[in-house]
Structure formats: C-alpha cells, structure tokens
Amino acid sequence: MRRTSARLADGREILYFDAGDDAPPRVAVDRRALPPRPVGAELRHDPLLGEDIAVAAHRQSRTFLPAAGDCPLCPSRPGRPTEVPEAAYQVAVFENRFPALAAPGRCEVVCFTDEHDASFATLGPERARLVLDVLADRTAELGALDGVRQVYCFENRGEEIGVTLHHPHGQVYAFPFVTPRTARMLAVATPEVVAAVLAAERAGPRVVVAGDAWTAYVPEAARWPVEVHVVPHRDVPDLPSLRPRERDELAVVYLDVLRRLDALYAAPLPYVAAWHQAPAGVRGFRLRLQVFSPRRAAGRLKYLAGTEAGMGVFSNDVLPEDTAARLRAAAP
Amino acid sequence: MRRTSARLADGREILYFDAGDDAPPRVAVDRRALPPRPVGAELRHDPLLGEDIAVAAHRQSRTFLPAAGDCPLCPSRPGRPTEVPEAAYQVAVFENRFPALAAPGRCEVVCFTDEHDASFATLGPERARLVLDVLADRTAELGALDGVRQVYCFENRGEEIGVTLHHPHGQVYAFPFVTPRTARMLAVATPEVVAAVLAAERAGPRVVVAGDAWTAYVPEAARWPVEVHVVPHRDVPDLPSLRPRERDELAVVYLDVLRRLDALYAAPLPYVAAWHQAPAGVRGFRLRLQVFSPRRAAGRLKYLAGTEAGMGVFSNDVLPEDTAARLRAAAP
Numbered sequence: 208m209r210r211t212s213a214r215l216a217d218g219r220e221i222l223y224f225d226a227g228d229d230a231p232p233r234v235a236v237d238r239r240a241l242p243p244r245p246v247g248a249e250l251r252h253d254p255l256l257g258e259d260i261a262v263a264a265h266r267q268s269r270t271f272l273p274a275a276g277d278c279p280l281c282p283s284r285p286g287r288p289t290e291v292p293e294a295a296y297q298v299a300v301f302e303n304r305f306p307a308l309a310a311p312g313r314c315e316v317v318c319f320t321d322e323h324d325a326s327f328a329t330l331g332p333e334r335a336r337l338v339l340d341v342l343a344d345r346t347a348e349l350g351a352l353d354g355v356r357q358v359y360c361f362e363n364r365g366e367e368i369g370v371t372l373h374h375p376h377g378q379v380y381a382f383p384f385v386t387p388r389t390a391r392m393l394a395v396a397t398p399e400v401v402a403a404v405l406a407a408e409r410a411g412p413r414v415v416v417a418g419d420a421w422t423a424y425v426p427e428a429a430r431w432p433v434e435v436h437v438v439p440h441r442d443v444p445d446l447p448s449l450r451p452r453e454r455d456e457l458a459v460v461y462l463d464v465l466r467r468l469d470a471l472y473a474a475p476l477p478y479v480a481a482w483h484q485a486p487a488g489v490r491g492f493r494l495r496l497q498v499f500s501p502r503r504a505a506g507r508l509k510y511l512a513g514t515e516a517g518m519g520v521f522s523n524d525v526l527p528e529d530t531a532a533r534l535r536a537a538a539p
Numbered sequence: 540m541r542r543t544s545a546r547l548a549d550g551r552e553i554l555y556f557d558a559g560d561d562a563p564p565r566v567a568v569d570r571r572a573l574p575p576r577p578v579g580a581e582l583r584h585d586p587l588l589g590e591d592i593a594v595a596a597h598r599q600s601r602t603f604l605p606a607a608g609d610c611p612l613c614p615s616r617p618g619r620p621t622e623v624p625e626a627a628y629q630v631a632v633f634e635n636r637f638p639a640l641a642a643p644g645r646c647e648v649v650c651f652t653d654e655h656d657a658s659f660a661t662l663g664p665e666r667a668r669l670v671l672d673v674l675a676d677r678t679a680e681l682g683a684l685d686g687v688r689q690v691y692c693f694e695n696r697g698e699e700i701g702v703t704l705h706h707p708h709g710q711v712y713a714f715p716f717v718t719p720r721t722a723r724m725l726a727v728a729t730p731e732v733v734a735a736v737l738a739a740e741r742a743g744p745r746v747v748v749a750g751d752a753w754t755a756y757v758p759e760a761a762r763w764p765v766e767v768h769v770v771p772h773r774d775v776p777d778l779p780s781l782r783p784r785e786r787d788e789l790a791v792v793y794l795d796v797l798r799r800l801d802a803l804y805a806a807p808l809p810y811v812a813a814w815h816q817a818p819a820g821v822r823g824f825r826l827r828l829q830v831f832s833p834r835r836a837a838g839r840l841k842y843l844a845g846t847e848a849g850m851g852v853f854s855n856d857v858l859p860e861d862t863a864a865r866l867r868a869a870a871p
Contacts (some may be wrong), residue, residue, distance in 0.1 A: 230739050254732055254736050254760075255732075257726075259760075260711065260760040260761070261853070262854070262859070263854070264856060264861070266858060283604070308854075359845075359849070361846075363844040363845045370844075380846065386851055387851035388588070388849070388850045388851040389850065391588050391851075395586070396586060396588075400586055400587075404586055427587070428583035428590075461835070467576070479844050481850065492702035497849065500847070511699045511843045511848065514691070516843065517724060517811055519720040520593070520712075521593070522580065522640075523592055525596060
C-alpha cells in the first residue's frame, strides 16, 4: 500500500492510498479558490448526563444531495474541480470541510472508490481489504494525536438515514473523549462476558456468516430490525491490531454480510456500519463491527422517537432469529 | 375530575376522564368482535450494554396512517366503532392494542381530545390541565403496580418522527426497569447539580418562558436543533407530586412553549415531548419535561445515524442561544 499526503487549497490534508505498483504518482494540485476553513465545533458539557455535545453551527451550510455531476467526492475533471484533485484514485481520505469536531478532534472523509455509482458491497475483496487497511492507518495515526481519546470509523449509507452525499464513502471521527457507548461497554462487558457471548452466539441460531477468524451474527437482544455484529475470534482491541490473514477474511465476510443486507429488499438497504474500537491505550475492549438498519419492512422504517431518543429504551418489532434466517437465505 | 373505568371487547381497560359536572355518564359498550390480544413483548437483556430490549414481533401489523375516517382514536359513530366506544369524550386512556411491553409493563394511549384535527398546542388551558391530571393519575396508578419500576409519559407528534396516528394523543409506558437515560441522570446529576443548572439557566441567555413555578429554557448543551426543558422551581420527583397551582401554571407554560414551537416554521413542528420522572420510590430526581425536534431547518431534519445511534455522541448544528432567541421572538 502506497500512501501519499498532500494539501487541499484551504490547507486541509488529503491522503491517497494505492494498492499494487501501477498507480501513477499522486501529484495533482488543488487550484480552487476556497473560503477559509470554518471555525471548528465547540464542545459543550451536558451536566445532566455527563456527556459532551459538539455544537457546530457552520454545518448547516454543508453540501446537501448534490446532482451526480456536482459530486464533491468524484475525481476532478478539467473545468470541474472537486475535493479530490486527482483524475482517478483508489481510496482517498481528506479532512471534512464541514467538520462536526475541531482540534483536538478531527473528522475525515474516506472515499472507497472513484466510481460514483458503486457501493461498499460492490467493491471487490482487494479493494475492501485496502479500505480496511486505510481505516487501520487512520485509527493508528489519529489515535496517536495529542488529545485524541478514541477513533471511530463508520459508514452511513442511504438517504433514509440522512446521508447527504451518495458517492460511496465512510467517515473517521477522532474524538477528544471516550464515547458514551464505549464507556458503557467498558463498564459492563468485561472480556470474559464478550468471549462468553461470542461462544454462545457461534453455537446458536443467529449466525449469519461463520468464518475461521470471524463470526457475523444477529445479537440475541438486537435493537434494530436488521442488526449484524461481526466479531473477531481473537481478542483484539482495534483494526491496527489485526493480522494480515484476519484482514483478508474480514474483507470477505464484510462483503458477504453487506451483500446479504442488500438482498433483503428490492432497494439497497439504508444502514450504519459502526466500528467499535478500544479507546487509545485502553485494555479490555474487543473490536466489533456493528451494522444496523432502521428498515423494518419494505416501505417502513423504525424511527427513534419517544422511547429511544427520550429514554434510551429500544423496542424491536422483528425477531432477531427471523432476521438471521432471512440473511442466511438471502443470495449475496 | 371524574374517572370512569370500563373494558373494551378484548378485555383491555379504557378510562374516561371528565372535568366539570356536565359530562354524561360513560356507559357505552364496545360490541366489536376483536381478535384475542396478542402475546406480549419479550424482554431480552443485552449483555454488552446491560440494557433490556423489548422484542414485540406482533407490532409489525399495527395500524399505519389510516385515513381520517378510519381513525381508531376518534369517538365511535353508529356503524363505525373505534377504540373509544363513547360518541364524545374529553380525555380517554386505553391499553394499547399493539403494546411494546407486556406485564409487568403496560402501554397506554392517552387521547387528549376527541377532535381529530386538534393538537396539544391548540387545547385550551383547562383541557391541558386535565391532561396533566390524567398523566399524574396514570403515573401514580401504574407506578404502584407490582413489578413496575418507572412510568414514562410522552407524546410523539409528526410523521417525520414516525407517528402512525395523527389524532392528538400521547402514550404512557410503565417499565419493569429503570430506563437507561434515567439511570444515567441519577448517577450523574445530583439534586445539587440540577438546582445549580436551573439557577444558571434562569439567569442566562436561553430562557424561553419564565414563570413563578416553572422555567422553560434551551439547555446549554442541547442535543437537538430545537430542544426545550421545562423544569419546576420546586424539587418534585414526578407529576403526582405537583400542587394544584403548579399544575395550573404548567398547563399555561406548556401550551406557550408548544405554540412557539409551531410558530418556528410554516408547518407544525414534529416533536417528542418526554416527561422525565423519578422511578417508583427513588429519591433525588427532579421532574423535567423535555421537548425536542429533529427539524434543523425548513425541509431539513437531523437524523440519528453513525455518531448518535452508533456511539451515543450528539452533534448539534444549531446554536442553543439562537434557538432560544427564535423561540422568544416566535408569536405564539
């Protein structure tokens, strides 16, 4: 993997990641006249819940569902410069122009491919593996920054969950705090609990994909009508800790899961893919990919309203065993 | 307030609440041939977060956006029986036919008025006061049931947050556990913290409505683009503990807040109104009404996706001070 760092016109960093030896050097220059970068988000502390909220008023003006010809994540063409100066790329990462966090945090956009109409599920295993290596690279580099406590890699896919850019991409947030969910998991799920849950699920009725180093399953107490956890058999804290063969298998299992999700309904499934990783320097947390969707039936979504958003109580209208059976039967 | 209890055809309880002396006796009989009540929800424990999830597969068949003429919350007419057998009512409460919880929990529907096209904001202060008395009644009665730990009253309003029935109504959930949000508030926000926050907000720039016994303000670390907390000046744990004059003022302040919310945009605001109350028998929690909306601009919603639903981290694209100023300026 070759890694090239450059700067966009307003000073933001862009990184190109290329597998193989045939990619051209990444030397294109961003000649746009960009406005200065907005003042970063402000972190405010909620004394009732003990959590930090990022207030970022500048994000109201962020790009919203542009026409395909105006996509800022596509490669640049003559006369149509985008956020990616090169005319073609494999995987590109750049600092978000409308970040929800400011230093010591950081928000990055990860473009999985230069093909606007692709999706993660349609990537080949080599490209999926490259994306995983990129997420590992970003986790290691951002996690080592002063003030960064936790690196979160995720993908939001689908207008139904508020995605404003259709080009296949993920995001990396480097948080200056440990996230509420991770703090809760650290307090509740000891390594022994996590190992016991994985063993029980591997022997149970909710396995979706069983690999040598990974198992994908629908959790017994799934919160979402579609929810799959992809968990390593080895107790590793984060993506950088994965061995090459574990990464190879993860790419295959991940693609398998995503293709099964897209086979559930006539339209591609809206989903969040969330990488739960150990905070920097914290022991006792096992890496976990959680993929979930609010789609509860064709044409029906689950909303987070009074019970979920108000009280943190989830109810699930779909039996997890049924979801697992449907995913096993789905032709990827 | 007169309170009449009766049974629907499938055995569910219905309660009528009438203010004044001129309401007729509530004696109408439900003669529908209803199917047996569905098997209740199953509670499953999530060992990674230490929380309970209600799995209720029968809810997939619940009524979804019926035409106004088929509204199950309107009064019954000859030849068109609904969930409310009477031909007119003030406030009616009945057990949800598609409950998200089963015994020892309970889910109730609270119809604020028999006028299909009304909303809470258009109720008069007397009816709003009656609704508050009804919520206090339900909190006291359900909170005393064996196995019930916490009573949660709330209103979901607007298709944008998944409301499936437009008739103005709220809900009451009696949980067999303390909700995750309340548990967190009990652990973090001591009575001293809550009092200090209220004092600071009353003296600060985010007050929306200032009463003698209540203050409505936008919290400094608001999670939502529109969020208002209505907090009593006296340290009371729940709605049943409120004195008559506190209830009178609450009705007025609540209506004032809701009307300001609806004045923000051309269309009525989708919102969740969440009553945070002390769990049964627990000290050290102050009653709080939290009203919030995902609308971040005309035609734009905030979605709970990767950061919020994945990690519990909220970012807000609107400055709380700006929201407070807009609400103060809104003509109710």
